[in-house]
Amino acid sequence: MEIDHLDGINQADMSNVANIDVTIANNAIELLNNDGEGGNFGKKRKGVQKRSKVWLHFIAFDDPVTSQQKARCNYCGKVLCAEPRRNGTSTMNGHIECCLKNPSNLKNNTLLKYVSKIDGSKTVIDLGTWKFDEGAVKRALAEMLIIDEDSFSLVEKLGFKRFCEVALPPTFKIPSRRTITRQYYDIYVEHRIALKNYFKESNLRVSLTNDTWTSLQRITYMSLTAHFIDAKWKLHKKILCFCPVDSHKGDELGDLLVRCLKDWGLKKIYALTADNASANDGLVRVLKDAVNK
Ligand SMILES: [Zn+2]
Numbered sequence: 001m002e003i004d005h006l007d008g009i010n011q012a013d014m015s016n017v018a019n020i021d022v023t024i025a026n027n028a029i030e031l032l033n034n035d036g037e038g039g040n041f042g043k044k045r046k047g048v049q050k051r052s053k054v055w056l057h058f059i060a061f062d063d064p065v066t067s068q069q070k071a072r073c074n075y076c077g078k079v080l081c082a083e084p085r086r087n088g089t090s091t092m093n094g095h096i097e098c099c100l101k102n103p104s105n106l107k108n109n110t111l112l113k114y115v116s117k118i119d120g121s122k123t124v125i126d127l128g129t130w131k132f133d134e135g136a137v138k139r140a141l142a143e144m145l146i147i148d149e150d151s152f153s154l155v156e157k158l159g160f161k162r163f164c165e166v167a168l169p170p171t172f173k174i175p176s177r178r179t180i181t182r183q184y185y186d187i188y189v190e191h192r193i194a195l196k197n198y199f200k201e202s203n204l205r206v207s208l209t210n211d212t213w214t215s216l217q218r219i220t221y222m223s224l225t226a227h228f229i230d231a232k233w234k235l236h237k238k239i240l241c242f243c244p245v246d247s248h249k250g251d252e253l254g255d256l257l258v259r260c261l262k263d264w265g266l267k268k269i270y271a272l273t274a275d276n277a278s279a280n281d282g283l284v285r286v287l288k289d290a291v292n293k
Pocket of ligand 1: 099
């Protein structure tokens with residue numbers, strides 16, 4: 001009540017004002033206890049309080065024809081019988097779980113779709129299911145950058161962000177460049193473990209290709225690639241090592257190569273291809289000694 005209205009009111013009037021305030025407060029509590037169904041001030045509340053959480057998704061109303069209580073879905077507007085003495089809440093609960101317009105169901109919707117699977121050298125189209133999975137989207141994003149050899153910064157570019165806003169739900173948080181970098185490394189470790197296990201189980205023979213060169217920044221790098229044929233006669237090429245080295249000396253390069261093969265658990269070498277740098281004579285000698293031990 002505003003102060004202006006209290007001008008000229010005596011003590012007795014003030015106590016009446018206080019009583020009116022208490023009555024309004026009591027009525028407000030009554031209104032709240034009526035579960036948002038309305039109710040008149042000063043009257044006793046009718047019926048039983050709605051305790052089921054399902055009423056967060058429905059609004060109750062009386063059917064004007066049958067005078068029975070019904071419930072209308074807040075999302076799709078579907079009307080269900082909700083007469084307290086005749087209908088339980090299980091139908092309403094069932095509807096909320098599968099209501100296509102319920103926002104919490106959107107992420108769980110499963111759709112049929114055509115999926116492409118790589119079978120050997122062929123891509124096979126098959127019928128599969130699809131549902132939104134934030135983790136799978138982030139993983140596919142990191143894999144996309146690897147396959148297309150894009151830079152990490154793609155995820156921070158305006159066009160990509162705009163595309164995500166249109167294509168993905170607003171709850172999807174685009175990973176930062178740092179997050180993508182971490183995911184790259186996780187994928188690398190995962191593939192490395194799988195390849196190591198494959199080498200161990202198959203005990204196959206590999207051919208190696210090796211090269212060493214110096215970058216513009218005067219850093220020397222060595223790369224080691226393995227070629228092998230799997231049980232289905234498919235040729236594979238895998239980079240086993242790509243690392244900076246301290247020198248071009250044959251013995252040191254040979255030691256590094258042998259350590260690398262040990263790390264991968266590779267013992268059976270079919271051939272080594274290298275360029276005609278004189279340091280490679282030393283490298284081959286060290287490799288021969290290690291293999292023939
Ligand atoms: Zn609905």
